[in-house]
Amino acid sequence: MIYRDVDMTNSSTLRLISTAAAKLTIHTISDIQDAINFCHEKNLPMMPLGDGSNVILSSTVNACILDMAMLGIDVINENSTNIWVRVGAGENWHEWVTHALSKNWFGLENLALIPGRVGAAPIQNIGAYGIEVASYIDSVEYVDLSRNHVTDLSVLQLKSDECQFSYRNSIFKQHRSNRLITSVTFCLDKVFTPHTDYPSLRQRIVALDVPNPHAVDIFQAVINLREKKLPDPKLLPNAGSFFKNVQINPATLERLLEKYPSLPFYEVNDDQSACVKLPAAWLIEYCGFKGQQIGSLAMHANQALVLINKGLDEGFQNNTAEKVLAFADTIIRSVRQEFDLTLDIEPQFIE
Ligand SMILES: Cc1cc2nc3c(=O)[nH]c(=O)nc-3n(C[C@H](O)[C@H](O)[C@H](O)COP(=O)(O)OP(=O)(O)OC[C@H]3O[C@@H](n4cnc5c(N)ncnc54)[C@H](O)[C@@H]3O)c2cc1C
Structure with missing residues (x-):
């Protein structure tokens, strides 16, 4: 659905006063095509948005916000040690981490409770407690919005080593409004390896007195640390x-x-x-x-x-x-x- 002069104040976790020229919710590839046509006709730039937990929205955003709501969690390949899972850009990050753990797909435990959606995770290569998401990304699927006159939209792919991942950065952050991420394919481990080198996490695990911590112990320890350390944006934007x-x-x-x-x-x-x-x-x-x-x-x-x-x-x-x-x-x-x-x-x- 298309809105005009949308109030964006509740669309970012900083809760700043803001309005946008328009906003479209994207569930499917065909919604992207509609958005491209609409923005071309109105001469509006497009701006993808997830949960707004890593943005400062200007008072007047002169763009059409693309609210990325594409869902889906699909296993696309596996062998004895790894599993490849494609996850829609609109999936909630923490729910995806929780789901992966429930299936014994390991690697993302240290990144529990980071706010936001899956599609934003590669943008700044989210990281916490000694792990960056880049280590578990196989590829990123996206649509090139700069080709905004196309009628037959194709989904392109970059493999992890083409994404230029570094500390809080990637190729997507450098060209953020051009590449609309539709899904992320993760390569997760079937055998758990703990990553507890980060000092506060190591202290927490030592305090728990669990000789061989499992993934769920790391996951819970990270949640406890984050809840203690970081203010909840719902209570304190x-x-x-x-x-x-x-x-x-x-x-x-x-x-x-x-x-x-x-x-x-x-x-x-x-x-x-x-x-x-x-x-x-x-x-x-x-x-x-x-x-x-x-x-x-x-x-x-x-x-x-x-x-x-x-x-x-x-x-x-x-x-x-x-x-x-x-x-x-x-x-x-x-x-x-x-x-x-x-x-x-x-x-x-x-x-
Ligand atoms: C309390 C709190 C704790 C946090 N802790 C961490 C942390 O430990 N580590 C960390 O790395 N970050 C952390 N963050 C930052 C934030 O959670 C992450 O950057 C997260 O990935 C942002 O997700 P989002 O859906 O809210 O993205 P948004 O804020 O909506 O968007 C962020 C950027 O990504 C772009 N974007 C969003 N979706 C897409 C898409 N599908 N395609 C193309 N571009 C897109 C937007 O245009 C924007 O430039 C924290 C934030 C908060 C509020």
Whole structure:
């Protein structure tokens, strides 16, 4: 169904005031064809959206939002060690992770409870507790929206090694409005291997005192950690980590450690990137922003990386993307002044 001047305030987890030129819900490939025709006729760009948990929606989005609701979980191949499963872009991420575990298909346990839909998972190569989704993606199926005059729409495919996956990035993030992901094909393990190197997860597993943790133990531990650490966007609107961790080279690290000996850092095993990562939360806290509120925006008191919108509280006017970006800019400038490092915003700004 087609809407006009759609109220988008409840379509993102930051709950910013926003309207879009139009919105279409996409259940099938033929819905995509209709959307292309409609947007071509109205001269509107198209913008895919899932649950809105990684976006900053501008007050006026001059685009037709494609609400990706394509469903389906289909086994397409298997052998003695692996199973290949194609999952529709509109499936809920956590429900898919739960389903996979119930079938003894392993690999996604560490990524439990990440908000959003399956189609968005490759966009920024979602990651948590030491695992990135790229490790379990076989291929991504998509429609090229830039060919918007075509009548016979074809679904194209990129294999995982063509997706340019890296830390919170992929080819889809670079060309996000052109490639509409319709499904993701995962290659999961039939034999479980625990990944518990991430410090807080390892501590949690040790505390559980289970000698040989199984996938369900990891899954539950991750859920418990996340529920403790991250504010629920339904209660306190937010977009998860608002800034990316900072990647630097060893020479910069050396310079910084001279002045800030307690600066935490960790090595990155990623061929394409610099080899050291700094937690943005530490930099933000050092600059005094943890728990700090400006107007009705704040950095969370327990999690300095999470920007929260308190604009829905009684007595406040709700916030806009423009206010959020101004607040973020204050933090970016302060971190740059102190450390000579630039913080990158993680959620996508959509206008
Ligand atoms: C409380 C909280 C915790 C979070 N924790 C994590 C975490 O641990 N790790 C992590 O990596 N992320 C995390 N996130 C960010 C977010 O959950 C993920 O990025 C998620 O994959 C976004 O899914 P979504 O459906 O909400 O995407 P949206 O926010 O709707 O969209 C995100 C981007 O993807 C594009 N997009 C969406 N669907 C498609 C599609 N089918 N085809 C093409 N483009 C598309 C959109 O245009 C947009 O640019 C967290 C967010 C919150 C609110």
